[in-house]
Amino acid sequence: xxxxxxxxxxxxVQEGRISILNCDYTNSMFDxxxxxxxxxxxxxxxxxxxxxxxxxxxxGRFTVFLxxxxxxxxxxxxxxxxxxxxxxxxxxxxxGNTPLVFGKGTRLSVIA
Amino acid sequence: xxQVTQNPRYLITVTGKKLTVTxxxxxxxxxxxxxxxxxxxxxxxxxxxxxxxVTDKGDVPEGYKVSRKEKxxxxxxxxxxxxxxxxxxxxxxxxxxxTEAFFGQGTRLTVV
Numbered sequence: 001x002x003x004x005x006x007x008x009x010x011x012x013v014q015e016g017r018i019s020i021l022n023c024d025y026t027n028s029m030f031d032x033x034x035x036x037x038x039x040x041x042x043x044x045x046x047x048x049x050x051x052x053x054x055x056x057x058x059x060g061r062f063t064v065f066l067x068x069x070x071x072x073x074x075x076x077x078x079x080x081x082x083x084x085x086x087x088x089x090x091x092x093x094x095x096g097n098t099p100l101v102f103g104k105g106t107r108l109s110v111i112a
Numbered sequence: 113x114x115q116v117t118q119n120p121r122y123l124i125t126v127t128g129k130k131l132t133v134t135x136x137x138x139x140x141x142x143x144x145x146x147x148x149x150x151x152x153x154x155x156x157x158x159x160x161x162x163x164x165x166v167t168d169k170g171d172v173p174e175g176y177k178v179s180r181k182e183k184x185x186x187x188x189x190x191x192x193x194x195x196x197x198x199x200x201x202x203x204x205x206x207x208x209x210x211t212e213a214f215f216g217q218g219t220r221l222t223v224v
Contacts, residue, residue, distance in 0.1 A: 006154075034212055043116070043202050043215030044155070089155060099145060099170055100213065104154035 003027045004092050006103035015112045019077040023090030023103055026071065030092040034100070035064060035075050038087045047088075048075070080110045114139045118203050118216035125193055125223055133188045133219050135203030143206045144186040145170065145213070146178065148199040155202070161186055193223040 005024045013019045023033075031052040036044035050057040050064045050073065057064050063076045077084055090103040116137045125131055137144065145160035147170075157170030161180040175197055177189040186205075190197060200220050204213040 036215075041218070043204075043217050045215065046212040049212060091155075099157050099160050101157075101171075102147075102155040104152060 002104075003030075004090055004101050004103040006088075006090055006106050008106050009104070010107040010109070012109045012111060013080045015082055015110055016079045019075075019080045019084065019108055019110065021075040021077075021088050021090075021106050021108065023073050023075075024071060025073075025092050027092070027094065027101075028071070029094040029098075030101075031095055032093050033064070033066060033073050034091045035062075036089040036091060036102075037084075038089065038105070044089055077108075080108075082110050082112050084108060085110045114214070116203055116205050116214050116216035118201075118219050120219060121217065122220050123222070125221070127194055127223055128192050131190050131193060131221075133190075133201060133203075133221070135186045135188065135216060136184050137186075137203075137205040137214070138184065139205060139207075139214065140183065141205035141207050141214075142183070143208055143213075144180065145204050146176070146186070146188045147202045147204065148172065149202065149218075150199050158188070158201075190221075193221075195223050197221065198223050 034049040035047040037047045038044040048062050050066050066073045087105045087107045089105045091100045093100050119134045146158040147155045156172045159178040161167045203216040206213040
């Protein structure tokens with residue numbers, strides 16, 4: 001049973017436009033959500049996170065939105081740049097000693 | 113430089129030959145974990161450790177062992193590797209379970 005779902009395996013966006021990556025979760029006990037970016041031949045790197053007490057967190061060109069009632073979060077990248085081309089993983093965890101649960105990832109291609 | 117170091121980066125081995133993938137972090141992090149990444153399956157946690165001598169199973173622990181004798185090291189042991197353990201492996205560490213994780217560069221293992 002997949003608790004964190006990224007239903008779009010890939011996404012192509014033109015440079016300068018907005019990229020929106022989506023993530024759904026099923027476990028209502030999740031209260032902390034993270035996005036990681038992964039380039040080929042490298043490990044994932046932390047991008048941005050959001051706690052369940054917030055509905056938005058912004059860091060430069062990256063904004064994460066959380067809709068708890070819909071169990072949905074999204075990552076917005078504005079404006080998109082070719083260097084943003086990577087695989088993006090959504091991850092979530094609950095309270096207590098629970099490990100991170102990752103989605104399958106979405107491959108973003110930003111076309112110049 | 114703060115980092116998580118895995119060795120080796122690439123390994124080809126034969127079925128049944130015991131191997132160890134090392135992981136070391138220089139950030140004095142309490143929490144360490146191992147993941148495997150497979151096409152279409154994303155990142156799945158194998159084992160994690162919340163402190164020295166404290167380890168626990170993740171989602172896919174079968175066929176793997178770990179140890180945490182020192183805070184900085186968290187080796188992954190495959191006692192009798194099989195072809196279905198061919199995968200890309202990542203070690204990660206974080207100050208605590210509730211914070212974002214820092215990943216190593218990955219170990220690509222092929223078992224023939």
